[in-house]
Structure formats: structure tokens, C-alpha cells
Amino acid sequence: MRKILCAVGLAAIAFAPVSAQPEAKAPKQGKPPIDWTIMHAQVILDSLGFSPGIVDGREGQSLTAALKGFQTARGLKTSGALDPATLWALHEYRARRPVTRVTIDPAMLAGPFVNPMPKDPEDQAKLPALGYSRPLEKLAEMFHTTPEILVELNPGNGAIAPGTAFFFPNVLAESRDYQGELKPAWRQTLTDLNIDARQPSGDHIVVDKSEKVLKVFDADDKLVAQFSASMGSQHDPLPIGTWKINVVDTNPKFHFNPDLFWDAKPGDEKTLLPAGPNGPVGVVWLDLSKEHYGIHGTPEPQNIGRTQSHGCIRLANWDAARLALMIKPGAEAVFQE
Template sequence: MTTAFLTKTSVLAACLLGAATPAFAQQASGPPVPIDRNVLHVQVILDHLGFGPGVLDGRGGQSLVAALKGFQEAKGLPITGKSDPQTMRALYPYRAARPTVTIALTPDMLAGPFVNPLPKDPAKQAELPSLGYRTVMEKLGEMFHTTPAVIMALNAPGTRLAPGTKVVFPNALPSSRAYDEKLTPEWRATLTMLNVDATQPQADHVVVDKSDSVLRVLDKNDKLIAQFSATMGSSHDPLPLGTWTIKGADYNPKFHFNPALFWDAKKGQQKEMLPPGPNGPVGVVWLDLSKPHYGIHGTPSPETIGRAESHGCIRLTNWDAARLSMMVKPGTKAKFQA
């Protein structure tokens, strides 16, 4: 097998080699992306408030517009989808959530396992112990709700991926990590790694709105309390309209690949049980729905949320899917509408 599976020990050993320690530029492809820090500040505040703007990248786009509309609705403001003066005044009390934070890298932040290259063939994926991140930079991107390109743009390309190195990240740090002790240690570790806040509002029901490409979280008074950009359905697998029930959550799930359920499966592919991992087909969490074979789940490609198609299910970024899992419970209604 050509896939390289790097353990925590091997990553730390590499970090101790000095000159052999990789730099940002070695793990982030493409040129640095332009970042507007004022836009990044708005994104960070919205992310902290539960109106997920997708990837924190300091750039405008449909996910930021949707997040602003959600925030404006929740605050009773004119719904413009813009950072207009009224909206900026409403965001001002939350300005303490600064746009960036500087953190010294720790061994845990740099630890794998890593799988690079990650095979696309489900049969090859099934042979792996996990579907982990490809690189340290990919892991750091998810930790701080961004991408390797954004991290590189905020830092010098030669910055070393070594313990103690100070790195500037988008400020996705939570206010609390006091997670429910009933959750497994493994899932609490995932929540910690993804910087998911332990304090979340509780949903009465959720609405998946195809026209806006968002998942809306509402309380018993039908008030919007959180919102996330989402990918849902396609021409081959349309969103199953109607009202369903969230049956439960599977944390860090394995994935049963059944080619009979995938229109784009290749001829000759067999059923496979894929190992868990953030780069698995459903990311770090699966919220099972009463509609057979459908769920709300994470994704290995956060930058595609709201832009790509799905096989009928509802995909969120891994950090938003993890956050949503703390807002819902078995029996929570999920309405899917056009």
C-alpha cells in the first residue's frame, strides 16, 4: 500500500529534527489568499454567536450573506445580508471576540495520525485504520474553522510546524470546554480539537431550507437561535421534502459504503465498511433521520459547503455538525423545505 500513515510518535519525531520540520509553505498549496480583517472580524463574531459563515477566510460570499441574514432576523433587523450600519451596531457589543488569536503550537495540535495521500477508492479506504487529516495544516485549518491557505496568509510561509512556534489563527476559540461528562472521552476530545463551545442553545426543531442553502435552528417559539450554511441534495438525489425526526447521533462514525445507494458508484465496487475520521464521507458526526438512509452530517471538504451537491443528505462543516449535535436530541423534528 502506498498510503503513508503517520502516527503521533512520528510527527513528534519529525518536529524534533529541526531542519526536517515542515514549514507552512510545504503543506499549503497555492498562493496566499487575500484577507480583509474587517470581514474576518464579522465572520468570527457570527461564528461565535452560532450563525456559521462557513470557512473563516476574511472574504465575502454567499455563506457570509446567509449568516448575516440569519443574525439580522434573530435581532429583528432589516434583512439585507450586508454589513450595513444597523447590523454593525448590533455586532458591536460582541467586538471582544477579536478577529485573530496567536497561539503557540503544542504537541497535541501537531499530532496525527495523518493519511497522505488519502485514497479515493472505498476499498482502499476500508484498509486504513482511520480516515484522518492528510497534513498538520489541514488539521489546524479545521481546528480554527478555516483553511491552510488562510493560515498561511496570516503568517510567514516559512513558519515551522513545531512545538512552541507562535502562529496567528482566526479566533475560533470557545468560551467554554465544559462538555457533558456523559459524552465519551473520544467525542469530547473531538469537540475540543474542533474548538466547539460547550455552551449551546437547545433546539425545539430545525428547518433545512433549500432555497437559502441553510439549516436553521429554532426554539419552541419559532425564534431563530442558530443557523449554518449547508449542502443538500442534487438532481440525482433531491432533498427529501417533508418533516422528519432526528433519531440520534453517531459520533466519529464508521461509514457503510453501499454502492447500490450511490448513483455515481463505479461498476464492480463492493460494499465496504470505512473507518472513522474527519476525512470520512460523513465527517465527525452523523445525525440519523427517520427517513431511511438520510442524515445530517459533517464533511471532509468544508470549503464546498453551500456550493457542491450531496447524495441527498444534509452536509455541514465538521465544526458546525458537531455544534448542531449539541443542540438537538432524539425526537427533535427536522423539516425539509424548498
């Protein structure tokens, strides 16, 4: 990768000098170390709405899909790789560094936290909220990564507490001037997930089963955003066809109906689960004209595109929240093979 950069005269592409990076902790056995060029590319792609999934400084299917989306939008060869032409296009956004050092404030550590999370829906229904398991998990979602990556970025930093400074992937929102009459709780969710208030205006979406992505197009049919997604399963296949988005429900409660889940346990009963980022549908539900189907968040962002769903389209919470700002009720949703 470094040789490619030098070959095209981009050694100073702001895939930042090593001295500007934290001393990352050695990863678990079998995992490659963080590649700062890849992490920088992931951070830029994330900020542009071509989500690489988990920002972790490593190659993977979500990064490949994000690069293909970005390349398509820019009229580049869709190699899915950080080839010279793509690096040159990303160079325009080099001012956004791959990591940022943030001093923790009390609001960033605010709960409620639930640990352990009850497995039975009946017990979950008794909770006030289906919150994160711990502050580290909340911080990871806030910066579009995982707790493990935060530990790698901050070896020996000690306990997470107000006033301490940590390194995070630099996905900080540049604007929090959210428009419209938003519920205070939803405004706080957007803030917690570092969702930029300036999002492209989407006219319709396409969910592509073969590519495992959700694509957002504007009124001129231009690709303006793309997110990795989990969709369907052998038991609940993706409903191929054209549907409409009926309503966008933010911080939704979840009506658990065991009759709709092939893997429900005998004796499970219908129940209403409280809202929360670690609920079955995460922080937002985009209801579809196909009954019982929707586009929603997830409590397990690291599994997006790698596990199956109960037929719905599942995104990382931060991607589902961005989509909710891009798309309005009535928008067309095309599901294709």
C-alpha cells in the same frame, strides 16, 4: 466599509486597528486581500452560532446567509450586508478580536494523518482511521478556516512544530466544560474543533433548499443558530417533508453501499469505512427517519453550499459538531423548498 463605520461613529468598533493584525501574505492572483472588518464579523458570527462557513476575511454567499440569519434573530432588516445597524449590533461583541496568536502544543499536531487518501472504498476500509492529510489541515479545521488562509496569516513562519506561535482566526472556545456522559473520543473531537460547550438549546430544525442553510429554532420558535449546508442533487433530491432525528452517532464509521450511490464505480462492493474527520460523513451523523438520509459533516468544508450531495444534508465538521450539541434525538426536521 470603513466609511460606513465612521459615518455611524463606529470607527473604534474593534474591527481591530491594523497594527494589531499579522502581516498577511499576498493572496493568489485574482483573490482580494483579507478584509479585517469582514474577518472580525465572521469570527463574531461564528461564535454566536450563525456560521459564515470558512473564516477567510472575504465576502461570499455563506457570509451573506449568516448575516441574514443574525439579522433575523435580532429583528433587523435582512439585507445580508454589513450595514450600519448590523455593525452596531455586532459592536456588542467587539471584545472578541478577529485573530489570536496561539503557541502550538503537541496535542494540536497529533494524528493519525493519511496522505494520500486512497480513492477506492475498499482501500480506505483497510486504514485505521480516515484522518486529516497533514497537521496544517487539522489546524485549519480547528480554527474554522482553510490551510491557504493560515498560510496567508503566517507568511514566513516556517515549519509547524510544538512551541512555535501562529496567528489564527479567533474562534477559540470559551468553555470546554462539556456536559453529559460523552465518549472520550467525542470529547476530544469537540476540543479539536474548538466547539464551545455552551450552545443554545434547539427544539427543531428547518433545512431550506432555496437559502442553502440549516436553521435551528428553540421551543418558542426563535431562530438560535444557522449553518450553511449542501443538500440534494439532480440524482438524489432533498426529501421535502417533515422527519425526525432518530439518533446522533459521533465519530461514526460509514457503511458504504454502492447500490445507494449513482456514481459508484462498477465492481465497488459493500464495505465498512473507519471513522475520521476526512471520512464521507465527517465527525458526526444525525440519523433521520427518512431511510438512508442524515445530517453530517464533510472532509471538504470549503465546498459547503457550492457542491451537491447524495441527498443528505452536509455541514462543515465544526458546524455538524455544534448541531449535535444543540439537538436531541426525537427533534423534528423540516425540509422545505
